[in-house]
Amino acid sequence: MKIVFYGIGNMASAIFKGMINEGVKPEEIFVTSIPGDPLLELFKEELGVMPSLNDAELLKNADYVVFATKPQDFESVVERVKANLEDKTKLISIMAGTTIETIQSKLNGNETVRIMPNTNAVVQKAVNGVAFSENFTNKEELLKLIETFGTNVLIEESEFNRITAATGSGPAFLYYLYEKYADSLVNLGFSKEQADVLTRELVIGTAEMMKNTDLPLSTLRENITSKKGTTDAGLKSLHKHDIEKIFDQTLEAAKTRGEELSKD
Ligand SMILES: NC(=O)C1=CN([C@@H]2O[C@H](COP(=O)(O)OP(=O)(O)OC[C@H]3O[C@@H](n4cnc5c(N)ncnc54)[C@H](OP(=O)(O)O)[C@@H]3O)[C@@H](O)[C@H]2O)C=CC1
Numbered sequence: 610m611k612i613v614f615y616g617i618g619n620m621a622s623a624i625f626k627g628m629i630n631e632g633v634k635p636e637e638i639f640v641t642s643i644p645g646d647p648l649l650e651l652f653k654e655e656l657g658v659m660p661s662l663n664d665a666e667l668l669k670n671a672d673y674v675v676f677a678t679k680p681q682d683f684e685s686v687v688e689r690v691k692a693n694l695e696d697k698t699k700l701i702s703i704m705a706g707t708t709i710e711t712i713q714s715k716l717n718g719n720e721t722v723r724i725m726p727n728t729n730a731v732v733q734k735a736v737n738g739v740a741f742s743e744n745f746t747n748k749e750e751l752l753k754l755i756e757t758f759g760t761n762v763l764i765e766e767s768e769f770n771r772i773t774a775a776t777g778s779g780p781a782f783l784y785y786l787y788e789k790y791a792d793s794l795v796n797l798g799f800s801k802e803q804a805d806v807l808t809r810e811l812v813i814g815t816a817e818m819m820k821n822t823d824l825p826l827s828t829l830r831e832n833i834t835s836k837k838g839t840t841d842a843g844l845k846s847l848h849k850h851d852i853e854k855i856f857d858q859t860l861e862a863a864k865t866r867g868e869e870l871s872k873d
Pocket residue numbers: 615616617618619620621641642643677678679680682685686689703704705725726727728777778
């Protein structure tokens with residue numbers, strides 16, 4: 610199989626690292642960026658993937674081309690790709706906002722799938738929102754390929770901006786909370802280093818708990834909350850703030866931005 614990545618930034622590299630960790634051969638992964646990008650050589654040395662700036666060479670006999678640039682750079686990628694794209698090559702887009710219709714209209718209607726992963730792909734734990742173009746064939750092969758770095762959730766394309774906010778951007782929202790938690794531990798008297806370790810271990814342990822039980826999150830919380838104890842006191846303070854509303858606004862803003870990108 611030949612998979613070609615246009616764009617090798619944060620998300621693309623998370624994906625091909627995840628794929629390689631799960632047994633996809635690095636020689637099957639071709640990567641390109643803008644001329645002079647030091648990551649091209651770095652990923653060749655680190656991972657054994659195949660860098661190139663020659664579009665004809667990259668696209669010859671490609672099974673999949675992955676569009677992994679910012680949506681704003683898609684036009685420049687189209688310019689590179691359109692002359693040499695073969696009819697049989699399937700297109701995978703991870704770009705927020707950019708629709709299947711836009712991609713197909715610019716690139717001969719080639720079979721196209723939109724996926725919305727997240728950076729947890731590096732540890733094979735992404736959530737992949739997936740929507741196929743109507744003409745897409747052999748969906749099973751594609752689903753198997755992207756399962757190497759995460760769990761697939763098939764959705765309508767109309768739901769894409771929603772899942773982009775929820776799980777594409779989602780890790781950033783959670784990291785922000787953890788950052789603030791660590792800052793608060795410093796305010797409580799821990800050193801910065803201690804606060805960092807305590808926060809990371811707390812989050813990892815809590816995630817592991819969620820992984821290993823079917824209990825509702827509310828029950829897990831209640832199990833910690835002794836009557837008139839410390840947790841109860843902390844939660845009473847937390848309840849004075851409308852956390853749900855804060856998240857409603859955060860997710861709405863992210864979703865709206867996806868809609869704006871779709872229109873650009
Ligand atoms: N980061 C994330 O968590 C997620 C991102 N996405 C989507 O993934 C895409 C990439 O995001 P991210 O990885 O964060 O972005 P990055 O900026 O880290 O990576 C994009 C890369 O593409 C390069 N590039 C620009 N133009 C071209 C071109 N014509 N040909 C080849 N490469 C080019 C950029 O180079 P230069 O910087 O020099 O311009 C840059 O290295 C976006 O569309 C985003 O919506 C989706 C899910 C999650």
